Amino acid sequence: VHGHAGRLIFGTLNGKPCVCMQGRFHLYEGYPIWKVTFPIRIFKLLGVQTVILTNAAGGLNQDYKVGDVMLIKDHLNLPGFAGNNPLVGPNEERFGVRFPCMSDAYDRDLLKAAQVVGAELGYSDFMKEGVYCVLGGPSFETIAECRMLNRLGADAVGMSTVHEVIVARHCGLRVLGLSLITNKAVMDYESEERANHEEVLQTGKQRAEQLEKLVSTLVARVELNNNYCGFGD
Numbered sequence: 001v002h003g004h005a006g007r008l009i010f011g012t013l014n015g016k017p018c019v020c021m022q023g024r025f026h027l028y029e030g031y032p033i034w035k036v037t038f039p040i041r042i043f044k045l046l047g048v049q050t051v052i053l054t055n056a057a058g059g060l061n062q063d064y065k066v067g068d069v070m071l072i073k074d075h076l077n078l079p080g081f082a083g084n085n086p087l088v089g090p091n092e093e094r095f096g097v098r099f100p101c102m103s104d105a106y107d108r109d110l111l112k113a114a115q116v117v118g119a120e121l122g123y124s125d126f127m128k129e130g131v132y133c134v135l136g137g138p139s140f141e142t143i144a145e146c147r148m149l150n151r152l153g154a155d156a157v158g159m160s161t162v163h164e165v166i167v168a169r170h171c172g173l174r175v176l177g178l179s180l181i182t183n184k185a186v187m188d189y190e191s192e193e194r195a196n197h198e199e200v201l202q203t204g205k206q207r208a209e210q211l212e213k214l215v216s217t218l219v220a221r222v223e224l225n226n227n228y229c230g231f232g233d
């Protein structure tokens with residue numbers, strides 16, 4: 001996608017071995033859903049234990065501002081309602097069970113850790129916690145769709161992440177999800193605002209340094225045995 005570097009980087013971040021996707025595959029690019037999520041299974045086979053997923057999203061929650069970072073506490077998988085789930089097809093027993101639980105999709109300890117690190121870095125003012133809703137894209141949402149999604153309990157809307165989360169949880173990876181609110185979803189017929197990809201990219205650039213700091217500080221605190229250090233309890 002324009003604005004995604006499309007690179008796979010291996011290295012250490014604050015002393016921790018990491019593999020980093022600079023960009024991802026999206027359903028709207030025409031990939032089958034299993035291909036969109038294929039990297040997650042590769043990472044599992046490489047020995048990855050924890051996945052930090054980031055995305056750009058439109059803010060549905062009226063209290064959200066452009067530039068807020070939403071820690072994802074749960075999701076709405078709208079394509080999944082229509083049977084478009086990355087686990088459809090014969091179950092790969094090597095990776096996980098046929099019917100994986102999703103009520104614990106977003107790791108509570110990691111979420112708390114992100115809040116603590118965010119507060120330490122002085123980011124609390126722009127850090128939120130909420131529900132991310134995935135749609136297929138690539139068209140942005142209509143006003144009626146935004147209103148509906150908000151009433152259904154979504155705080156932010158985007159076109160990615162949830163499929164990767166499902167595959168990650170299926171194979172037992174721990175997940176933290178972060179949405180950068182790059183634009184406000186248009187909810188009002190009087191509004192002159194129009195969702196556009198350039199605004200998404202620009203907001204991403206503006207918060208990039210702080211997001212890098214948040215993620216790298218967090219990574220430094222995640223122990224390889226999946227415990228966390230330095231959070232006081």
Ligand SMILES: O=P(O)(O)O[C@@H]1C[C@H](O)[C@@H](CO)O1
Nearest residue numbers: 054055056158159160197200
């Ligand atoms: O890969 P993400 O979900 O961060 O990208 C979002 C959704 C679309 O690809 C694009 C819309 O501007 O940003």
